[in-house]
Structure formats: C-alpha cells, structure tokens
Amino acid sequence: MSAATSNRDKSNTFRLLVPGVVWMILFLVAPIMMILYVSFWTQTTFSINSTLTLDSWKNFFASEAYVGALWTTIRLWLIVLTLTLLIGYPAALFVGLLVKSKTLSTILLVLCVIPFWTSFLIRVLAWRPMLGKEGAINIILQKLGLIDSPIEVLLFSELSVVIGMTQIYVVFMVGPIAFMLGRIDRNIIEAARDLGAGFGRIFWKIVLPLSLPGVVVGAIFVSVMVLGEFATSGALSGRKVNLLGNIIVTQVGSLKWAMASVVGVILTILLGIVVAGFLRIVDLKREI
Amino acid sequence: MTQSEPIFRMEGVTHRYGDLTALDDIDFVAEDNSYIALLGPSGSGKTCLLRVIAGFEKPDKGRIWFQGRDITDLPAHERGIGFVFQNFALFPHLTIFENVAFGLRNGAVKVSETDIADRVTDAIDMVGLTGLEDRSPDQISGGQKQRVALARSLVLQPKLVLLDEPLGALDANLRERMQIELRAIRERLDVTFLHVTGSETEALAMGDKVAVLDQGQIVQYGTPDAIYDSPAISDVALFLNRFNLFNGELQGDTFVGPFGTVPVTAAQPNKSDVYAIRYDRTRIFSADAVDLPGPALPVRYLASEYLGSSIVFLFETKDRKTVEVDHHLSLGEPRDLTVGENYTLSWDPAQAIVFGKETAR
Known part of the structure; x- marks a missing residue:
C-alpha cells in the first residue's frame, strides 16, 4: 500500500517536472550547447562551415580589442555594482526599515518601479538631453555660474555609461534588500538597543548580516544584467566603450557567428563564476 | 516584603498615541530586589509602560528615575535596563553563546574575551542551557528560547529587568515550570523583575507585589493577598476573575x-x-x-x-x-x-x- 503510494508520488513528481525540464532543454541547454559548438566552427569572410577549429578562440585572445572589452566589461560591472550597492542600500534601509508604515514603504517601492513604465531604450536615451554638451545639467551649471564652458566628459564617455547603468539597475538592488530589511523583526533591533548597542553596532552586527541575502540577490540581478549589457554602452558611450555584449552585437551583425559564439561562451562562463561566487556568500536556500 | 530603597520611580508619566491616552499620569515606585507583577487587560497600556521605561518610547510628560538618576531623556542603549520580549527576539543569525554575549561585546563598556567567555558560560549555566551554546535559535524549543532571552539580559547584571508577557508564548505546562524558575532565578540575583501579564493567576502567583493597570492608570498596587482580599475598585475585582x-x-x-x-x-x-x-x-x-x-x-x-x-x-x-x-x-x-x-x-x-x-x- 505505502509502496504503491510512494510510487504514485514519484510518478506525480516526474509528471510535474516534465514541462519545465523539456522547456529548459529546448530553450536553454540546447542553445548553449549549440553556441559552444559553433564557437569551434571555421569562419571565412562570407561563410561558416562546421569544420572544427580553434581559430576563433585564438583570434579572441590574440586581439587587444577583444581582451580589452573583457576587462572593460569586468571593470564597468564592478563600478556599477559598487555604485548600485552604495546608492541602493541606504535607499532600501529607508524604505524597508526606517519607514514605519507598511503602506508608505509599499508606495515608495512602487515609486522606484515607475521608471519601468517607459521602455528600456527610452530610459537610456533620455540621458542624452540630460548629460549632453547642451544638456540640462550643463545648462543649469552654466546658468548658476559654477562652470564657464560645458563639461564634455558627461556624455559619450565611460562616465555616462556608468551613470546610465547605475540609474537603470539600482532598483534591482533596492528591491531585494528592502524586502529582507522589511522582514527583520523590530523587536530584535530593540533588543539590541536594550543590550546597550548603539546605532552603528546594531547596523554592523544585526541589520547588515540579516539583510545580506537581499544584497546577494540584488548583486546577482545587477551583475547578470550589467555583464550582458550592450544597449546602454551603445547609446551613451558614442562607441567609445565596448563591452562583450557590444562585440556580440557587431559580430552577429557582420554574420561572424563563430566569433560571436566565442564571446558568448566567455560571457556565460564569466556570469557563471560571478553568480556561483555570490551564492557562496549566503546559503539562500536556508535564508528564504 | 522588606522595605528597601526604590530602584525605580516614575512621576506623572503620560504617553499618547494620537488621540489615545495609553498612559495617564502614572506615578509608580519599584522596590529594589523584588518581583513586581503588572496586571492589566489588553489595551490597558501595560506594554506601553514597559516600552517607556526601557526607553523605546519617550513619554509626553513626566519623569523617570532609575537608580537615583533621571533617565527620562537617556536613549535606550544607555539605560542598563533589561528587556525580555514576548517573542524572545533572539538574534537569528547568531549562536546561543553569541546571543548571550551580544550585550558584553557591543555595549559601551569593553569586556575582555576571557571575561565574556566566563560570564556567558555562567549565565547559560544559570538558566540551565549548558551544552546548547553552539546551537542557533531555530534549533531550540520555545522554553529554551525564553531562557536564552533571559540569560541575554541577565548577563549584563541589570538592576531592573522588564518582562513583557514572558510566558505568553509558552504552553501551559511549561508556563508553570517557568513561573517557578523565573522566581528562583530572580531570588539568586540582586535584581528587580517587572513582569507584565494579562493573566491574573500569573500575577498573583508570581509577584511579591502586584500593580493593576487599567486605562492607562495604576488603579491598585499592593501585595497579591491585599489585592485579592480587598480590590480597590470594582474593575480590579473584575480582572481578578x-x-x-x-x-x-x-x-x-x-x-x-x-x-x-x-x-x-x-x-x-x-x-x-x-x-x-x-x-x-x-x-x-x-x-x-x-x-x-x-x-x-x-x-x-x-x-x-x-x-x-x-x-x-x-x-x-x-x-x-x-x-x-x-x-x-x-x-x-x-x-x-x-x-x-x-x-x-x-x-x-x-x-x-x-x-x-x-x-x-
């Protein structure tokens, strides 16, 4: 009887898993395998054939531009990650912990999401009239007499890419952190106060450790999106900043499938390492 | 009851939440080294009173003295008054040992590592939890959490410990055992317990003295038998059930x-x-x-x-x-x-x- 039940449980589990597994194999595992395979194909100027070769891989690592893009990607990712954390954490602290009313904190979170009502590209492009040589910031600073000539480095530079990405992705940091902070029992903080801990101590010993899963989830969101970015750098850097994503776009555009695949594989490996690294910090299964 | 110096005194303390007067001109004196039960129906302002004493809320009016010192404007973390929460409020990411050690490690006074180890071990021993030091709070039972919360406060050797319905989250059996134990632990230390409860049996059984709180006022304060034999007003008789x-x-x-x-x-x-x-x-x-x-x-x-x-x-x-x-x-x-x-x-x-x-x- 019980054996029969457990058999039925097993077959039910299996049946429930099938759609998801099939979907993942068709649309995730198979394409990744395909990319890996194509990265070893032979590319000539106008065509590609499936003769296996290491040429594309060798070309990637021999090219200063490609390797440079890898480092630019990593550098920009670290800068944006740091900025989203530095800007996002205090905001999350305010929304999730310091605002006492649940209604108000929900309203504030919704406000954070309002920019998402316009399309991603519009949000990126909106930075142009803001940062440009004759953009809003330069005009205001000149009117105030703070500067004589416009600051040119604001737009079409690495700075504008950093500003744009930080603005777009910071909310993905705020959300998970605010969620974790909101779950902290207020009594725990009061207990810490009662035991003689001042504000700083409470933050470092209680609030930060308890919100760490939120930080990790936020960091994973931001990392995954920034590492695969191409649109922001394309629109705001004036082609001066090339990320791995931009290279994939140009390679695909000129039908260089093999090189695009190489970059894709490298990006996937990089993402895997980053995500695995973050997951080592906190045992998310235990925390959530 | 032995007559002794008041450890704690409040005069004319009033606290409002908007239109609601939670504490209405309260005068209250707590003797040193005694067990005081604060009895009141829900909504009588008893939790608010504890929070004002602990410093989590500031009274609108009135002064509070503790150990002869005016602490009305002192922030909670400088008061040195213990607080045991109804839901225990243990730090979920710290072990039992680190929970108890928290006040020693993070307070204003620096305590050496060896002193911390000694005092934490003693406190854990006193509440009978030796051997559980390395567990995390989600690996122990409700009664054990209660003891950790108590040890965490007592390790700082406060002169006054506030207990907010400390037995409310425990089942009936455990509640009776903890009643006896709380009294025994208090008697071993030179400390005053102010124990808030909505249960008249708990208040009468545990308190050397019982204060009855109703609608933000202390309507009677005396020994359990005095309150039991001669309730001051009909509402007190009603709460006593x-x-x-x-x-x-x-x-x-x-x-x-x-x-x-x-x-x-x-x-x-x-x-x-x-x-x-x-x-x-x-x-x-x-x-x-x-x-x-x-x-x-x-x-x-x-x-x-x-x-x-x-x-x-x-x-x-x-x-x-x-x-x-x-x-x-x-x-x-x-x-x-x-x-x-x-x-x-x-x-x-x-x-x-x-x-x-x-x-x-």
Whole structure:
C-alpha cells in the first residue's frame, strides 16, 4: 500500500517536472550547447562551415580589442555594482526599515518601479538631453555660474555609461534588500538597543548580516544584467566603450557567428563564476 | 516584603498615541530586589509602560528615575535596563553563546574575551542551557528560547529587568515550570523583575507585589493577598476573575441588588455602585431554603466544570447574568444539582465587598 503510494508520488513528481525540464532543454541547454559548438566552427569572410577549429578562440585572445572589452566589461560591472550597492542600500534601509508604515514603504517601492513604465531604450536615451554638451545639467551649471564652458566628459564617455547603468539597475538592488530589511523583526533591533548597542553596532552586527541575502540577490540581478549589457554602452558611450555584449552585437551583425559564439561562451562562463561566487556568500536556500 | 530603597520611580508619566491616552499620569515606585507583577487587560497600556521605561518610547510628560538618576531623556542603549520580549527576539543569525554575549561585546563598556567567555558560560549555566551554546535559535524549543532571552539580559547584571508577557508564548505546562524558575532565578540575583501579564493567576502567583493597570492608570498596587482580599475598585475585582459582581444601588446603609436589599457596613469609593462576593465565598442552597447566612439570590443551574481540586458551578440569574460558585473539594462533596433547576445562592454579608459612588464611610 505505502509502496504503491510512494510510487504514485514519484510518478506525480516526474509528471510535474516534465514541462519545465523539456522547456529548459529546448530553450536553454540546447542553445548553449549549440553556441559552444559553433564557437569551434571555421569562419571565412562570407561563410561558416562546421569544420572544427580553434581559430576563433585564438583570434579572441590574440586581439587587444577583444581582451580589452573583457576587462572593460569586468571593470564597468564592478563600478556599477559598487555604485548600485552604495546608492541602493541606504535607499532600501529607508524604505524597508526606517519607514514605519507598511503602506508608505509599499508606495515608495512602487515609486522606484515607475521608471519601468517607459521602455528600456527610452530610459537610456533620455540621458542624452540630460548629460549632453547642451544638456540640462550643463545648462543649469552654466546658468548658476559654477562652470564657464560645458563639461564634455558627461556624455559619450565611460562616465555616462556608468551613470546610465547605475540609474537603470539600482532598483534591482533596492528591491531585494528592502524586502529582507522589511522582514527583520523590530523587536530584535530593540533588543539590541536594550543590550546597550548603539546605532552603528546594531547596523554592523544585526541589520547588515540579516539583510545580506537581499544584497546577494540584488548583486546577482545587477551583475547578470550589467555583464550582458550592450544597449546602454551603445547609446551613451558614442562607441567609445565596448563591452562583450557590444562585440556580440557587431559580430552577429557582420554574420561572424563563430566569433560571436566565442564571446558568448566567455560571457556565460564569466556570469557563471560571478553568480556561483555570490551564492557562496549566503546559503539562500536556508535564508528564504 | 522588606522595605528597601526604590530602584525605580516614575512621576506623572503620560504617553499618547494620537488621540489615545495609553498612559495617564502614572506615578509608580519599584522596590529594589523584588518581583513586581503588572496586571492589566489588553489595551490597558501595560506594554506601553514597559516600552517607556526601557526607553523605546519617550513619554509626553513626566519623569523617570532609575537608580537615583533621571533617565527620562537617556536613549535606550544607555539605560542598563533589561528587556525580555514576548517573542524572545533572539538574534537569528547568531549562536546561543553569541546571543548571550551580544550585550558584553557591543555595549559601551569593553569586556575582555576571557571575561565574556566566563560570564556567558555562567549565565547559560544559570538558566540551565549548558551544552546548547553552539546551537542557533531555530534549533531550540520555545522554553529554551525564553531562557536564552533571559540569560541575554541577565548577563549584563541589570538592576531592573522588564518582562513583557514572558510566558505568553509558552504552553501551559511549561508556563508553570517557568513561573517557578523565573522566581528562583530572580531570588539568586540582586535584581528587580517587572513582569507584565494579562493573566491574573500569573500575577498573583508570581509577584511579591502586584500593580493593576487599567486605562492607562495604576488603579491598585499592593501585595497579591491585599489585592485579592480587598480590590480597590470594582474593575480590579473584575480582572481578578474571582468575584461575582452585581450592579445595583447603594442607598445609605443598604445595597439594592438582584438579591434584594441588604445592609452594608462599609463601601469603597468607585465610579458605580457594585456589590462583589468571591466565587469561593458564594454557597448553594435549595430554592426553598430558609436558614440562609445572608442575602438570597434566586438562580437557575447551568453547568459545572471540574478543576481537580475544586468544582466551578455556573448559574444564571433572572436577568441572564452568569454567576459562578467555586466549591473546593476539601470542604466535602458538593451537593448534586440538576441542570435547569432553580436554587438559591447566599453568602455571609461580612465577606462581601461593596463599592459605591458615595464616598466610603
């Protein structure tokens, strides 16, 4: 009887898993395998054939531009990650912990999401009239007499890419952190106060450790999106900043499938390492 | 009770939440080294009172002294008053040892590692949790969490510990054991416990003294037997859940109630006229009995409840008011009652307590 039940449980589990597994194999595992395979194909100027070769891989690592893009990607990712954390954490602290009313904190979170009502590209492009040589910031600073000539480095530079990405992705940091902070029992903080801990101590010993899963989830969101970015750098850097994503776009555009695949594989490996690294910090299964 | 220096004193403390007055001009003195129970129904302001004392809330008016020092404007983390939360509020990411060590590690006074180890070990030993130091709070039971919360406060050697319904989250068995243990632990240390509870049995059983809080005011403060024997106002008698209370009218030397007109020798000032007689002083007679000890209250028998050492009989008066009689079995077997039959309840009028709008004579 019980054996029969457990058999039925097993077959039910299996049946429930099938759609998801099939979907993942068709649309995730198979394409990744395909990319890996194509990265070893032979590319000539106008065509590609499936003769296996290491040429594309060798070309990637021999090219200063490609390797440079890898480092630019990593550098920009670290800068944006740091900025989203530095800007996002205090905001999350305010929304999730310091605002006492649940209604108000929900309203504030919704406000954070309002920019998402316009399309991603519009949000990126909106930075142009803001940062440009004759953009809003330069005009205001000149009117105030703070500067004589416009600051040119604001737009079409690495700075504008950093500003744009930080603005777009910071909310993905705020959300998970605010969620974790909101779950902290207020009594725990009061207990810490009662035991003689001042504000700083409470933050470092209680609030930060308890919100760490939120930080990790936020960091994973931001990392995954920034590492695969191409649109922001394309629109705001004036082609001066090339990320791995931009290279994939140009390679695909000129039908260089093999090189695009190489970059894709490298990006996937990089993402895997980053995500695995973050997951080592906190045992998310235990925390959530 | 030994007379001693007050450890803690509050004068004219008032606290409002918007329009709601949670604490209304409270004067209160707590003796050193004693167990004080603070009894009040929910919404009486008892948790608010603890939070004001701990410093989590600032009173709108009034001053608070602790160990001879005005602490009204002192932030919570500088007060040195222990607080045990109803939900224990253990730090979920720290081990039991680190939970107890938290105040020593993060307080204003630097404590050396060896001192921390010694004091934490002693505190954990005192609450009987030796061996569980490395567990995390989600690996221990409710009773054990309670002890950790207590040890975490006591390790700092406070002179005053506030306990906010500390037994509320425990099951009945554990509650009784923890009652005894809390008293024993307190007696071993030179510390005052201020224990807030909504349970009258808990308050009477645990407190050296009991303060009764109602609508933001302390309406009575005294030893448990003083409160039990002579509640100051009818509301106190009501919270104690040991008195049949009858509304009526006090007219000079007589009280007119559902049991007729009875003579009254003394009355306590109160906001309304109320006649109170304890459950266990009320006695049952047949409907046509003549040799009654005092007033005669005609009732109908509803049901009984067996409590081991006593039986509680429930009756109903003509105007549908439930009246309880607590018959202690050491007084002999109770009479057999038939549900739905009429009986007469009576009592010795000298044991009744009368509250009246007129001032006491």
